[in-house]
Amino acid sequence: xxxxxxxxxxxxxxxxxxxxxxxxxxxxxxxxxxxxxxxxxxxxxxxxxxxxxxxxxxxxxxxxxxxxxxxxxxxxxxxxxxxxxxxxxxxxxxxxxxxxxxxxxxxxxxxxxxxxxxxxx
Numbered sequence: 001x002x003x004x005x006x007x008x009x010x011x012x013x014x015x016x017x018x019x020x021x022x023x024x025x026x027x028x029x030x031x032x033x034x035x036x037x038x039x040x041x042x043x044x045x046x047x048x049x050x051x052x053x054x055x056x057x058x059x060x061x062x063x064x065x066x067x068x069x070x071x072x073x074x075x076x077x078x079x080x081x082x083x084x085x086x087x088x089x090x091x092x093x094x095x096x097x098x099x100x101x102x103x104x105x106x107x108x109x110x111x112x113x114x115x116x117x118x119x120x121x
Contacts, residue, residue, distance in 0.1 A: 004088050006062045006095070006117075010038055011081035013068045036101040037082035040109050054110045058117075084113065086120060093120075 041051045055062055065073070067081045077092050079085065084096040095116045096109070104112065 004060050004086065006058065006060060006113075007070070007083075007085040007087055007092070008037060008041075008062065008064045009070045009079065009081055009083045009085065010064070010066050011036075011098075012038060013066050036098070036104070037084070040101065040104060040106050048106060051106060051110075060117075086117075095120075
């Protein structure tokens, strides 16, 4: 049986120093912040409620990874960050890439993800 999972990969690292820097960068200069996925799905301090509810409604497991975690766990894969990927067994397919994420707001991200998942079903 095929195992599927959605991976959300942030264009940020998981260390405390990077998280503090990213928080400050997003607050001071949001227009130059490099992680559009973070900017879309998080407010100043926490995950947006609509996004949290949307994720909970999805019919398959999800995993959120920072780029350093992705590199460690998925060594054979090269992706541009941020990205939304579909893992099917041991293979990864891009659902939403960096360029698309840069153009989206939360509602658009949720709509596009639903569309892409229904295409893959």
